[in-house]
Amino acid sequence: MSWHRGIWNRFEQWVELMNAGLRGFARFEHEIGRLNDILCAINLLSWDAWTKMPAAGAVTRGQQIATLSGLAREMATGEAMRDAIEAGLEEAEARGTEEQRRALLLTKTTIETLRRIPEALIVEAAALKPRAHESWIEARARNDFSSFAPLLEETVRIQRAMAHAIGFERHPYDALIGQYEPGMTLQILDGLYARLKDALLPLLDTVFSRPDQARLDILERSYPIEAQKAYATDIAASMGFDFTRGRLDDTVHPFEVSLTRQDVRITGRFHENWLPSGLFAVWHEAGHGIYEQGVLEKFTRSAFTTDIVNLYAMGGTSFGMHESQSRLWENRVGRSQRFWLVHFPALRDAFPEQLADVDAMEFWRAVNAVRPSLIRVEADELTYDLHIILRTEIESALIAGDVEVGDLPSLWNRKIRDFLGLTVPDDARGLLQDVHWSAGMIGSFPTYTLGNVMSAQLFEAAGKLPAVAKGLDSGNYTPLRLWLGEHVHRHGRSRTPDEILREATGSGLDPTAYIDALAEKVRLLA
């Protein structure tokens, strides 16, 4: 108590200037900075809730997050922000930079979207969330979808109303995807998915026609957690995650969160008897973190690090582009043959007894084993996107009113059989497996596949540089990270995913590189 109250002021390096003193673009920057501060505080309240908070603090923590979220929404949609945008536009149109105009228009457009959602609908959605979440947890524990169904019906009704409030051209689902991936539509996804299915299903046939050579047992030996963490951390640092501007903590579910580029936090979860999940989760989250740490310093507390639709402090331009960075380091780099040729010796040094009878290629083969799984988060690279396609088909049909919640169990189970040849034994391993619907997140699943596709496009483009390719062969990831920094990270939200892709790779969204990478992997696994 008392003592630290004074010393804390060390961190008050900044005086809250009175709005009255600010004019033009500076006034807009001030307002956005304040909004960003609140969103960062919410990020910290959430990070802490998952990593440090005693369980007893959950209810009051929920109230704290709710109050700050309410304030952030008020600030984003309120008069002061609208006036600040007008003041900024006036200056920017007269003598502003292109960047200033972009910041203003991005913010203005997004806030207009936010303001189209009626307050009553937001309150309704907020009130439903905890009820739906509780119901989902119980339903999953009891393997009983029917008890969750009424809550999901309410969720679908509210999300449908959201879609109509936001507005769309062709399909109501577009409005929902757009919250996570600006510019994305179901039509674009349908084309993408058709190409993916055409490629993935034959590749899977090829794999399954061959004897399975993966020695999964070698991953199930006893790997002490501290040694796993040290190994994963070393490599994450070499990938470019800056631990002087970030940290790694333990959590139940790994995630990444940014409190400005100066303080980016990732979490991991290690299992003593299942080696890959801990390692790859760290590199996945490090990929997210490297993105946030790489946003231009001048974009700190700006419109280009503030996701106004989701009221979330984040420098990544979209959920899909963010996922492209995590998947790139996890899969394109971390699951490659050359990666394990470089890094397996250190792994065997860390676990000499456990890996005495294993070589680099056996290990690489084991972490690339193709085994259709009922569970999305356990899926391998070849089947993962089929899980996403299934969810997109179901979600879009629900939002359009083409299927009803009651139809879902049979629909889900049939699609799992069609796509993966598996029989769903119970709802917990079926349509109750993911948290998203219980949280009202309809429309976010496609960003995972978009991340996969973009990761391969970017990786292919970067790999054309001899320095990048050479670095990958020797475990020097600096050239790759610098290329990604230059073409993706630095821009923050100042460019759309499409602009970034076109500038970096010469083309818009295109699954060719991804399909090629998977086909090549299937060839190598033979």
Add this chain to the structure above:
Amino acid sequence: MSWHRGIWNRFEQWVELMNAGLRGFARFEHEIGRLNDILCAINLLSWDAWTKMPAAGAVTRGQQIATLSGLAREMATGEAMRDAIEAGLEEAEARGTEEQRRALLLTKTTIETLRRIPEALIVEAAALKPRAHESWIEARARNDFSSFAPLLEETVRIQRAMAHAIGFERHPYDALIGQYEPGMTLQILDGLYARLKDALLPLLDTVFSRPDQARLDILERSYPIEAQKAYATDIAASMGFDFTRGRLDDTVHPFEVSLTRQDVRITGRFHENWLPSGLFAVWHEAGHGIYEQGVLEKFTRSAFTTDIVNLYAMGGTSFGMHESQSRLWENRVGRSQRFWLVHFPALRDAFPEQLADVDAMEFWRAVNAVRPSLIRVEADELTYDLHIILRTEIESALIAGDVEVGDLPSLWNRKIRDFLGLTVPDDARGLLQDVHWSAGMIGSFPTYTLGNVMSAQLFEAAGKLPAVAKGLDSGNYTPLRLWLGEHVHRHGRSRTPDEILREATGSGLDPTAYIDALAEKVRLLA
């Protein structure tokens, strides 16, 4: 990224209701609850800054705290709060409880005080803080008070203006003390200090006339930190710190902070070659924490856990009463003979080699050694209050304009010689040693001595219960904690320090018990 965004909603167990729907006292409770949420968020931002944040995050963290502090101030002094208080008073006067009226009047009075401080003065103070703090750090490092003097002059000028804005009856210093200790005045302190000096100086003479028997070398042996922490934690738990509603972390400077009674955090710092500082700091902070955890549950997010003057979420009724709880567990309990008779065996079990040649009474004597120190935070119980008296005399004279900043070095050094018989070798070990002035905290020092005095009054009153006394002899601290919970903790800020003291001990502030306790200790040390 992405994934956790949905799952976080688990913590949103609470829907932000629209103000329009709330009437009367409920509307007031809602506004205070929101304010408390923001203050808890600030507490977390600060806790994290001192325990987990990468150093690189300091500047943006400062901005986040500043923005939230500004919002909290706006919320406390704004129209919505004023309307809510009026709405509450209307209902409470008609059919409210005594408790409701208290909450309303406490809040109303405090906010009126807050509103009397001109915005310009707050901005000036905020602008000065980081400059003054930087200057103090540099001045201390270079042992050069003169470079800090101009900043201290500005601080005094601003604090003087604060005092006049807040208002006072007799002395401007009263207005400043009142921020930390409602109802306290320099006149009361003068009377208290006179009695303390009359008692302490002869006691010190007695001690110094005898040969010093303390074996301080036994505290300087090598004590591995993890074992220290385990030992201190066990005892903190037995004192009543509830680790299911709190946690202990490492920090440079130990402190306690509350994010509601459900989540109370203490920090410690252990030194391998100096055993007592780590142990006693944990019990000190645990004392603060037990207070916060013991506030009635119904006061969560209420006026009775919100310090509006300091815009600080805290259930303790004043800084002095808070300090009484930390000092009680640290000194009255932790530095007693019977404590070490009970707990020394476990300490020797934890450090068998280091303590092989030491017995309980030798250890007790070592942690009670009286050695006048130049440094307040290193002072023993017999000299500690002289440091506070010195600071109070200087601060009050500065605020009254009776001395100038330029007079301070000689004034300080003379008083240290008069009180402690020591010569100040340099400013770093003299008037530059404490952070408080650089943070603009003038008027807070007296609360440390008030804490000492009240701790002894409460401890004496509790000890009259046979169960409490018997518990102290056997290391069962539950009866003492229950007594403190019943008479002090539960009330939160719903009673003044004076009301609590009178109800619990039968008298107001009175140094007799404290003086008796110190005299008894001197007798035992003979």
